[in-house]
Each structure stands twice: as structure tokens, then as C-alpha cells.
Amino acid sequence: MRVTILPDREVREVDARSVGELLKTLGLHRDAHLVVRGQDILTSDVSLSEGDQIEVWPVISGGRR
Amino acid sequence: MRCHTCRGPANVEIRRSRTAYCARCYPAWFRTQVQERIDHERMFRRDQAILVAVSGGKDSLALWHTLTELGYRADGMYIRLGIGDYSQRSQAKSEAFASERGLTLHQVDLKEGQGFAVPDLLDTRSGKPCAACGTVKRYHFNKMAADLGYEVVATGHNLDDEAATLFGNVMHWNVDYLGRQGPVLESTHPKLVRKVKPLYRLSERETAAYAIIERLDYILEECPMAKGAKSLAYKGMLNALEEEQPGAKYGFLVGFLKQGRHAVPGGDFDQATDLRECTRCGQPTTGELCAYCKMADRGRKKSASKAAKYAR
Secondary structure, eight states, rough: EEEEETTTTEEOOOOSSSSHHHHHHHHHGGGGGEETTEEEEEEOOOOTTTTOOEEEEOOOOOOOO | BBBBBSSSSOSEEEETTTTETTTTTHHHHHHHHHHHHHHHHTTOOTSSEEEEEEOSHHHHHHHHHHHHHOOOOOEEEEEEEOOHHHHHHHHHHHHHHHHHHHOOOOEEEHHHHOOOOOOGGGTTTTTOOOOOOOOHHHHHHHHHHHHHHSSSSOOOOHHHHHHHHHHHHHTTTTTHHHHHHHSOOOOOOSSSOOOETTTTTSSSSHHHHHHHHOOOOOOOSSSSGTTOOOOHHHHHHHHHHHHHHHHHHHHHHHHIIIIGGGGGGTTTOOOOOEEEOOOTTTOOEESSHHHHHHHHHHHHHHHHHHHHHHHH
């Protein structure tokens, strides 16, 4: 499926059956990202299908605050 | 996964408490968590005016949104740090948030008002301005709040920020800083405003989920000057641990605040107690000239030498 990784909108083709598997395949931590389909945030157990348009949102910000 | 409240399909999983919420129930859960912390830590009362430190990012906008939804009188303050396009975009997000909701946003322009910008404050050892940028923010948020009569400054520091800071302070055994880390920093001088962190037990992921569900238009990109910052490395390590042990970050921070903090020398004092006023700007400091005034001198010098170089 087509996965867009924010903020740079890098597009990757990934083969994964669930949200948890998708993040694992991309080597991303679950606590550092949110996976979004359309307007919905998805939990890690949600099944994904080939035609899904998925976005991965990073949530970590750094520097001295 | 099912929503803990309504049993419908869930959207946001909270692994540390083995629960999940749907998009409809999640904002109420989030706001309840914030309200519970405000009350438990006695952060502020409903009759007090609060100044929210706003950056245009998810944490500060989620905090400002939450406080107004909870019925608090919260104004915002944004500092124009002068970090190129990034600053312009974050300023635009902050201004749009305020104007769409009819909220007051105070602003300070570093370059116009002080004669330097954050990129003029690079640390010679790390090559980063993050520590100096922190000093700039603390100084101006405090000064603005004190000058305008706000009794409390609220910042969007979340669980990941606080756990990463704690991790760094333990790594380097910064005992003075360890003793002062907490969700409420009491005022110890008439010009030093109380600081509170209402999001300190909510993770960065939970704050981002709130911002997305509430359709808050925040700046998603990272500050370009923070790339390679130590805090990001610490957050990465803690998230690797969290992957294997859900709740590790929460246990580390909350365990320290409950049990470790008071065992550290100085742990009973929230902000420095031996304060006098800076001979130049009048702000509270432990020395004769405050850290900000010293740093601003360096920044102005750097800014002037840059200008001279371009004029040649």
C-alpha cells in the first residue's frame, strides 16, 4: 500500500497487514508516531488493505523548551 | 480495540494503561486528565489569569485549546525567535489559532526589540542554540507575565519532554536541576512568576492525537536548529524502552516526582531562593548581571558582525 510519511511527505510502498506491522516494517516506534487513514487515527490492531491511503505522523519535537 | 467509554471502535490506544478511546470520547478523556492534574497539583484557580507559552506546535496549542475548553481565562504569548521560515510559519499558526477563537496573543520580537535572533546564539561546543533559546523563552515569558500582571505561566511540556529532561539530568548527575524538576515551579521572588506544566503526565503521542482529533492546525515540522539535539536522542532511547515496556516513561518520571525528588539536595525549592535583581534589566537573578543579559550581549555582537560581513 501507499504510505506517506510526514512532515516531508516521503512516499513509500509498504506491504503490511496491520498498523502495528506497518510501523514495525518501517522501523518506527509506536509511541513516536500516529497512523492516520483519511481523517481517522488508527490503533495498532487495525487491519490494512492494499488500496488504503495511509499517513504516518511523527509526534516528537526536540530542543530546549 | 474498543473505546473504554462507549465500546465503539477505538482510535487512540493508551498502551501504558491498556485502554483505548474513540475520536468522539478521546477529547473528554484528555481534558479530564489535564483538569485532574491542575486540581491535584493546585496549579491555578478559575479566577486567575493564565499566560500560555505558545510556539505554534501541537503541545502549546493543545494546552491553550484545552484550558479554554475547560473554561479558564488563558491568553497566549509567542516569541518571534527569528529562525527563518520556520519562525514565520509557527507565528502564522499561532496567530491563526488565536484569531479564529477570539483569543489574545501577546508577542515579543527578538530581532526588533533586542537586536539579535536565536541563530546568533550558537553554543561553541554543541553548535546548537537550544540551551540559549530555552533561556530566551524563560526570560521573556516570565517578564511578559510579570509586567502584564499574570499570576501564572503555563507551558506545554509533556511526559516525553519531562522524562527526557530527567534522563539527561540523571545521565550527567545535574543535582541542582534534578531538585528543581517538577510540574509546578513556585515563585520565590515578586518578579518571578509561578510556572506550571498541565500536560506533564500526557505523552507526546497523546497530545498529538488530541491536536489531530480537535483539528488544531499546528506546525508539524521540527525546529531546524534542534536537529541532532540531545533531547531528541534521549526521547528516542526512552521510546525504544517504551516499545518493550509500556509505561516505562511514566513510571520513570512519576516515580521520581513521588519518591526521588525530595531525596535530592535542593529538592524542596522549586526555583532559586537567593535571588536579587539584575543590575541592567531588573529581572531576578542569582548574580549581578542575569544570564539573559550576558547572553544578549553575545547575540548582539554576533548579529552586528554578521551585518558588517554582509555590508562588505
